[in-house]
Amino acid sequence: MRLLILGGTWFLGRTLAEDALARGWRVTCFNRGRSGKDVPGVESVRGDRTSPSDVERLTGHGPWDAVVDTSVYEPPDATLTARTLRPVAGRYILVSTVSAYRNWPQQPVDESSPLWPSGRDARETDDDVAAMPVAHSYGTLKAGCEEAVQDTYGDSALVLRPGVVLGPYEYVGRLAALLGRAARGGRILAAGDPGQPIQPVDVRDLAAFLLDLAATGVGGVFNVAAPKGHATHGDLLDACVDVTGAPADLAWVDSDWLIEQDVRQWTEIPLWRTPPGTWAVDPSRAHDAGLVCRPLRDTVADTWRWLQTERPVPHERQAEHGMDEEKEARLLAAWDEELTRRR
Ligand SMILES: NC(=O)c1ccc[n+]([C@@H]2O[C@H](COP(=O)([O-])OP(=O)(O)OC[C@H]3O[C@@H](n4cnc5c(N)ncnc54)[C@H](OP(=O)(O)O)[C@@H]3O)[C@@H](O)[C@H]2O)c1
Incomplete structure (x- = not known):
């Protein structure tokens, strides 16, 4: 497998890079080289994901079986990478969040629950987005990123919506x-x-689940959380x-x-x-598809x-x-x- 990670030096991206290398995959990590260090063994490509020319230059390092996007927070940036990488990356795996659900954390959610209405051109600095509480704007923007990727990749898009992620390399604190x-x-x-x-999920279990799905080519949407009672x-x-x-x-x-x-x-x-609804995220689809949560x-x-x-x-x-x-x-x-x- 040839994998491209947009990010790759922090928390989830770093864990993904380590796990993918351990599986014997060829891994490319694309980031600005500002935060953290690339995992030894990856092919490192420096650039800014918001720059069309940097993303265009990245395509020269492909092709890849899949691109994993851990680092997108604004829909236009997702549109840029999805459209530019489409000819050189077979599948697009987006790490979204349960915050994309309009009713989380007030109500239980499963994958069919409604998302925040997303603005496909929305930016964090837009007046209406900046006026929202942070949890709302984060969810709205991530919902827009999902749409952007699904529009371009269709059935070859995989969207994971984790709840709280914990484990080594966590920078959130x-x-x-x-x-x-x-x-x-x-x-x-x-x-x-x-x-x-x-229902926190260990970052290593999230990474392993994501890479297993990448290898099998499964698309669709999955909540990623520990099962109730865990x-x-x-x-x-x-x-x-x-x-x-x-x-x-x-x-x-x-x-x-x-x-x-x-x-x-x-x-x-x-x-x-x-x-x-905080801890009422239904993760059964992911567990049926192979997610295993450690103690x-x-x-x-x-x-x-x-x-x-x-x-x-x-x-x-x-x-x-x-x-x-x-x-x-x-x-x-x-x-x-x-x-x-x-x-
Ligand atoms: N933590 C949780 O509990 C939780 C829960 C639900 C969902 N999530 C989701 O999980 C993901 C967390 O991913 P993560 O921890 O691996 O990483 P992340 O925080 O999203 O991204 C950081 C990585 O992206 C790179 N990066 C940032 N801006 C960039 C830019 N403009 N151009 C190129 N590279 C850039 C950074 O390197 P440089 O700075 O060096 O460029 C770094 O490698 C997020 O998508 C988050 O929404 C997290």
Whole structure:
């Protein structure tokens, strides 16, 4: 197999490159050389995916059986790469997101759920897009990227919609924030219900599933998430405490009370999110097609091991994740008072 990755130096792209090389595939990675390093063994092509002449130059390094696009966020950029690469790449595999669903995270979603209406020419900087909340604009733009790729590639397009992705090389900072907090030990503010099912997928399982589908030439659309019942929020935090080894107690605090205190869901407390559809993504189509999810504890342990040896690629989103120590202590003291008051 000959594979082109648009990106390839971060989180999912890097994992894909490593897995594809391990399968004996020929791998080309196209990026600007700004963030991260290419995996040794790939053919590296430098360029900007938003530049028509750079993408045209890239075609000279083909042909490929498939192109994997992990790095597109605006529909016109997807149109450019899909149209330019069509003659030299047999299939186009787009990594989208469950945020493309209009009703996620409010309602359960499967692949037939409606998407955000997408503007095929939309850019993040357009007035109407810039006025949207970030989750909405991200989903709208990704839905537009899906359309752009499907228009050009038809049945040879494969679209994956992951929920939350965790694992080694994560730059977003979700699991790093939880592990960093666990490593400090002491009394840890844990949000909501320890029995809440969660569905994060390990980046290596997502990559393996994507490459398996690339090899067989399957097209269509797949949600990619762990099956319901795979793990709970309590399992996640217990694993963080166990693998870091610091003496720590989890203090579970009611979600409603935390919301009243204006604690930011999803970022200040990573993976805590209360809308009822958050962890109701139907991944059965992907599991029927071969997605296998490793135990969440392995994801947590391997991410902690990786964080001991390498810093994540710097990224603006990292600063959003985790709670200030003083605020956590203040909230825990206030929660203790609240419990006394309720008794
Ligand atoms: N994290 C999650 O929980 C989650 C959940 C659902 C879906 N997703 C999706 O999963 C994907 C994550 O992919 P990822 O982590 O591998 O990478 P990514 O963050 O999308 O892309 C980063 C890669 O693309 C390259 N790149 C960025 N801008 C470029 C440009 N203008 N021209 C050429 N190359 C460019 C970067 O290298 P240079 O900067 O050096 O160019 C880097 O190699 C995204 O599509 C995201 O929407 C993530």
